[in-house]
Amino acid sequence: MEDGLYPLRKVPVVNPEQRPIGDVSVPLNTGDVREFKKEMGRLLEDPIGVAEKLDQFLGPNIYTWVELQSIFGILFTTEEREMIRHSGMRVWDRECQGPDQGNQKWPMQDPGWNNQNERHRQKISDLRWMIIQGIREAVPKGQNIRKALSEHQGKDEPLAHWLERLRKALQLHSGVDPDTAAGQAAATEERPTQKLNWKTDSPVWVEQWPLSKEKLEALQELVDEQLAKGHIVETTSPWNSPVFVIKKANKGKWRLLHDLHQINNVIEDMGSLQPGMPSPAMLPQNWNLAIIDIKDCFFQIPLHPDDDPRFTFSVPTLNRKAPRKRYHRKSLPQGMKNSPSICQWYLSSLLSPVHAAVGEAIILHYMDDVLVCAPSDDLLSHVLDLTINSLVAAGFELQEEKILRMPPWKYLGLETDASGRSHKSVIAWKNPQTQQWEKNIVEVEGSPQVAELAAVVRAFEKFPEPFNLATDLAYVAGVVSRAEQAVLSEVSNSALFNLLSKLVNLISHREQQFYGMHIRSHTDLPGFIAEGNRRADALAAPVEMAPLPDIFGQAKISHQLFHQNAPGLVRQFHLTREQAQAIVSMCPLCQQHALPALSAGANPRGLNSCEVWQTDATHIMSFGRQRYVHVSVDNFSGAVYASAHTGEKSSDAMKHLIQAFSLLGIPKSIKTDNGLTYTSKEFRSFLQQWGVEHKTGIPYSPTGGKNPPKSQKGPQPTTLVSKIRNTPNPVVQSLVHSEFFKLHV
Structure with a gap:
């Protein structure tokens, strides 16, 4: 069929003497159809015009089923063909009474009709009629009404002439008589608006900042475009907010943005009507879906007339060569804090009649995305038509490529095929060399x-x-x-x-x-x-993970391993204090070694490991020259590190901390007393280099007012040393020697 289509198209033929000798059949080739497609127009923009042009192109000739399907496939996309087929079948069922239903009159596979058979020729003729009628009604009437009402009066066109042209356009594109009540309602219907509550009526003026020449030109083009669409009008409002333009990603086009920070400060917050997004995971399994993406949704939602002048901006001229023009918005601005709430309310008011009329079908909408879900294809088509009618009649612009009828569907950043099943994380890729x-x-x-x-x-x-x-x-x-x-x-x-x-x-x-x-x-x-x-x-990362217990169960398991105290469990697992204390009280080991409660004013225990250390120095005279033992205790784990030095100067304390850092890690903060060892400039500079916060106790108190280290609740360092030295185990004795002393508690 790619080489040529062969309908019985009669063309008069003359002999060399220019005398007619009869008609012959000539092929309608693929090139003719593709040339016609360039002149046909877009289905979504002018379905009636497309139907009339195709009817004239086909003429009175008789075609086979294969030829009609070939022409149909060249002229329209898959989604357009599906729209036309469903529309044509509905028209047949509505207007033609007979034993055959629409799906029987429009078979999906070649029925083998013979053009020499009169009954088969009638079936071909009926199919051709269904195609033309399906094209006429494939696009909802609401969109046709919008096309009619989008007519603008010419610059020098008399008012009476324009009104007559509008009347004819309304009757042509919608089938509605403009003299009837329905026609007048379609032309004069006012859309609902939501009035904003303002904290002040005093005008807010924020001066427009300078823009480059390129951005000024882009701004002027966008303003002219918005002005032609009726989204903005010229104004003398005392309010003003700056505007700017940015380039759209990968498109080379510009986008107009309105800086409304100061305006938002004087608007009362409406709150969100939809605090969260609807989840497609809740849709019934194997239902049919369709997704509608509304183009420039905010621009089609009107502001309340009293609020229009407050959303004003100025368009400067290059080098101030002329007075700047000022405009205010008539549609919902992006960047206004209540725009999402008004958008949710407005769409809900439009779709609420559809919700009431569709029965078991599901309609989800969030901002400019609408999802329609139904158990059957016929019900989905019906609900989708009602939804599109409501949106288009309200002035929303829908693009055919933005209406997804086939899987996979993308909705609110998620992708689904309505099967209810998860899919393999490893997919097949197309080799760019072999195209396999x-x-x-x-x-x-x-x-x-x-x-x-x-x-x-x-x-x-x-x-x-x-x-x-x-x-x-x-x-x-x-x-x-x-x-x-x-x-x-x-x-x-x-x-x-x-x-x-x-x-x-x-x-x-x-x-x-x-x-x-x-x-x-x-x-x-x-x-x-x-x-x-x-x-x-x-x-x-692994796609499937073993199911974890709930937070309380995780906290119990963690305490069985690490025996954190109650504040540590509260911080790590975000439990209540009562829950954490219950876990600790049920642990038999913690009951055997229960620690007394902290007194008022003490540092909290169990914040985290390597978060709070306490450092001090003690004297063990039996060590001789290295009797100055510096000790650091982790307040969370109770880990103790001690090292023996020849003095308790700042340099000795710094050597001790370097060794402690290498073994226990670097803490967030260290608490010491106010002795000269820890208040010197060198010691403070040393801690700053390591990023450790330094805290001291009570000023001028040699004890520092610090917590007693956890090790002091057990054996004291002197006692521990004597026990280690007296043990017969040589490995344990090696832990204490003249140059390097460590204790692990």
């Missing part, structure tokens, strides 16, 4: 290092062109940097040896450049490299 859909999946067994090394080998195999390689494993980064011209020795792990051999061979014979970099994982560092690594980690 391929699955390229390899399962790697072993450690994470082996798995990432396998991924690196696949990258070198798949991409011969130059590329950058980023990895968060230092092992893999080191292997890649040293692989070129390397000599491998035999390793016991055969899988690892094979991967290393492949990598060395690929890099040694590579012609294009590459660059390998190591990035640190699980950090909050800014930059696109770290962001890309975070996204890769998220994609590589």
